[in-house]
Amino acid sequence: MAKKIDALAQIHMQVMWNRLISVVEEQAQTLVRTAFSTSVREAGDLSAGVFDEKGRMLAQAVTGTPGHINSMAEAVPHFIAKFPLHTMKPGDHFITNDPWQASGHLHDFTVVSPTFHKGKVVALFANTIHVVDIGGRGFGPDGRQVFEEGINIPIMHLFKEGKANETLMEMIRTNVREPMQVEGDLFAAAACNDTGSKRLVDMMTEFELKDLNKLGGFIIESSRKATIEKIKKLKPGIYKNTMVTDGYDAPVTIVAALTVTKDEIHVDYEGTSGASPYGINVVFNYTKAYTCFGVKCIVAPDIPNNYGSLLPITFSAPLGSILNVERPWAVAARHIIGHCLPDTVFGCLHQVVPEGAQAEGSASLWNVQLRGGPSVSGGVAYKGNIPEFEMLQFNSGGTGARPTKDGLNSTAFPSGVRGMPVEANEAITPVVFWKKELRPDSGGAGTQRGGLGQVIEIGGIDGIPFDVLAMFERCDNPAHGRAGGGTAMSGRVSLKSGKQMRGKGRQSIPPEDRLVLELPGGGGFGNAMKREPKRVAKDVKNGYISREAAKRDYGVALRDDLSIDDEGTKSLRTQRAAE
């Protein structure tokens, strides 16, 4: 009999775990459907999760941004410290956008709400969203201190017993460029936590639970054990890798040492460059999030995120390095460096997993933040009106080639956000995208080719001038290949009229000119001379690579009709092998 109960209890536990994951998916869905900012609703730059009374994360929705993996988990205990559970009331919602307590820049708001069941707090729902504006200089890397980057809200009530904190709302509305959208997003954030709470209470009623302690313990322990099982499959040792990125005005070197022991992975960033005087610095929460994502992709991709699965993976970065800055260093464009961390970690893991890890990719999103209007282009000679506008568009270069597959063309990695349709953007902003298509030859050569970047050409409608808040990576430091794979093309920023522009910082596009962005590709994997000639020929036919590149990089000779010249190929490849 006891055994029977155990068996049923075990099945119930599994069912409830499954349900909890579904509940946070519902929470995230509600947020996407009611949010205002394009970053949340179109791009999916958000996260949502449920926490137990101790502030331990039990389940998290799979959404567009790994940057919130640990950062939201780290945020919740700060809320509980300031507002202990026994002081919380039904209808309360709490908020902060503090970069150090939450997810690394002021644009991200985290909202935490208690769930009441039978008169007491049994859980907390939290979500993090990237809002379209937070005042200050805006979303760009030019700030020198966090104070320049916008309004900073310490942990406080967003709603108190169901009533909105009108003082806070007014402060926010007054300080941001898009008050309606930001306010709408905060309402959505509170609403989605309510949805989560409602579903959780339904579940607890159905399964007759008084609290989540036992279920939480089961989830955390099973996940921790499963992660350790995965780590045990790796050979213990210290694996090191270094990657250089552009930085703002000087290159940034990221140095990682990944230590595998029998039940833990530790990543240490000793030796990494110091903090930048500009807004590309990373707070430690965000460093942990992207490092963890890189480790999980290779080591334990199928284990859901929660307190338990994150326990066996630990991190350290020297205080004062670009990966662990203190207040008041500037942090707005922290994704530029943060997105490079998985590539760095892959370089370590490539040495320990038998099949290898994917090559470096374009990594950082190319977020195009444009600003226009009379106050922006005040001194510029332009006949006619210049409308006031602000636009953010996410764009991606190529991903690194995988050990057994080509990289993905123009696809975000490690970020998971979606791009926005050109038509949707042009409908609300006075710009014209004259081009947005793949960039031939930009992927690194290899047995598996790196993904292609893209070329984007943007002009003001009727030739109006505008500014770009540039935050573009890999203009000087392209993605490298692995296992003998080739280096990708680096990125390039310029005016259509020819002048080269800087990869970082606010710059102007004069009237009638256009901004041209050439996004970097991903690195190749394996020796390019071993790529099957027919795949090379297909790439040429489709214009992914040029005929010259086929010959130069792959040693494949093609006839005029693009059929393979076997003899020519053989001699080219023999010749290359001899070199």
Next chain:
Amino acid sequence: MSTNKNSARAARKPQTRLGVDIGGTFTDVALEIGTTPYTAKTLTTHGAPERGVLTGMAEVVAKAGIKPQDVDIIIYGTTLATNMLIERRGAKTALVTTEGFRDSIEMRNENRFEQYDVNIDLPEPLVPRHLRFPIPERLTAQGRVLLPLREDAVEALIPQLEKEGIESIAVGFIHSYAHPIHEQQARDILARRLPKISITLSSDVSPEMREFERFSTACANAYVQPLMSRHLTALGHDLKAAGFDCPLFLMLSGGGITTLDTAIRFPVRLVESGPAGGAIFASHVAHQCGAKNVVSYDMGGTTAKICMIDAFQPQTSRTFEVARVYRFMKGSGLPLRIPVIEMVEIGAGGGSLAHIDSLGRIAVGPESAGSEPGPACYGRGGTKPAVTDADVILGKIDPNNFAGGRMTLDRDSAGKALIAEVGKPLGLELPHAALGVSEMVDENMANAARVHAIESGKDIEVRTLIAFGGAAPIHVSRLAEKLAIPRVIIPTGAGVGSAIGFLRAPVAYEVIRSHHQRLSKFNGRTATALIAEMRAEAKKVVEPGAAGAKLVEKRIAFMRYVGQGHEVAVNLPTDKFGADAAKALRKAFEKSYSELYDRTIPHLDVEVLTWALLL
């Protein structure tokens, strides 16, 4: 919508209606004389599907003791277009597109549909890069010409298209939904020079904003058009030759039926006709039972489909994804922007396989045993436990009376597979292992239904569950329990539900237009004119099939707060927009919005993006 009940022909004698549904394995035929049903099931003949259709029709006509000439109307649905897209067996298609946007259908949304799997493949575009031809031209979002179409560039494509042996062409230009002029100019040139090639304009097939989805829809239409046109024309001839001289209608994915001509122009709208028939079937059952709020649940061998039905009308949508390549996951298929009956499909069927995941949990699906080798109990060499195996062990299926006694199931093999893959690793005895598998698949379906309900802003507990499809009746009670649904209906005729559904479908056609208006600056005159224009277009399609019946019109505006990204469908009470139209529209919007999200937002302006008219 019109109801054929009132038609002149029906007034004389009970109408004889015949529905045919070509599925992947079986072709189902349902015939009704008045209210007396006759059904038949034959194997689908893949090489020439018309043959299977005729066999089934002959059988059912013989059963009913009537002659082909006695049939008044035939309604036909098929998965052929869907299969063509999944198996990539369509026509050699070219895309003619705006210069600078050659890769829109390949770059998609620039994201990965699965966050942690670094080895995913993105679906291949239907038209490879070398067959995508850029043309200089450009409009603004308002439809103003920025760069006139270079007609000589279109002319210059002709030899290339001929050399490549192109069979079908999709034309997709940026902002063509706002003004189709350039697409039409390009079509005129192409049609004149290549009269035998079928041409699809994105502004015809899906006149809505968002280039990737619109171009993808145009390519899919072009891709299936030549073969579907051939098949449908052949079917028309064969039916006439066999004595079926009545009108032939086609089931659409949106739940209406349409004429052969329209189907040949927009074959992509036939893609989900089978499941649409199922939803119509459920709606009809709901009507018969007086169940106002229903969730229909169709569980077959590989997947389960769940659809919300309110006031006997299935929920509809304007987007759909066909040919998903990864665990039925959103984002892993080809998006189609067409009117469809909205349903969620998950990998949970009788054949779904169970295993233990890396966390020691029972996981079920989406991998399926299919029909070969099938579940372990089929005794065809399957060793992995499927949901059907668990059902046999739990006594939910009588092994000696499966599929109407046509098949005997092997209980021992089912038990062995369950013990090996689930019982042993978890230390569970056989009945518990089976219970675990059954619980988990039911839980998965319940979760999918719940998430689907929230996406649609609907409550699920207040609904009646209508179950059909092979595996649904034996899982429906537990599913209902999990969803706290008090009432379950298992209708008769569940085996050929789609074909019966076809008989109930109204002659209907939906016209959609993108036309942006803010309520604060609402122009009633343009809106009124637009609705009139849409009605005229729908009328052209519907009237020939309506046989004089009274037409019913439904108008919907897709609205949102300015700045939001997702629209809410709002029923429009009127087609004339006068001075106080903006106020009335806001009120209607706020009503729909608060039904969905429990609140409204006071200070924000509201905008209309898209208008739909269903006749």
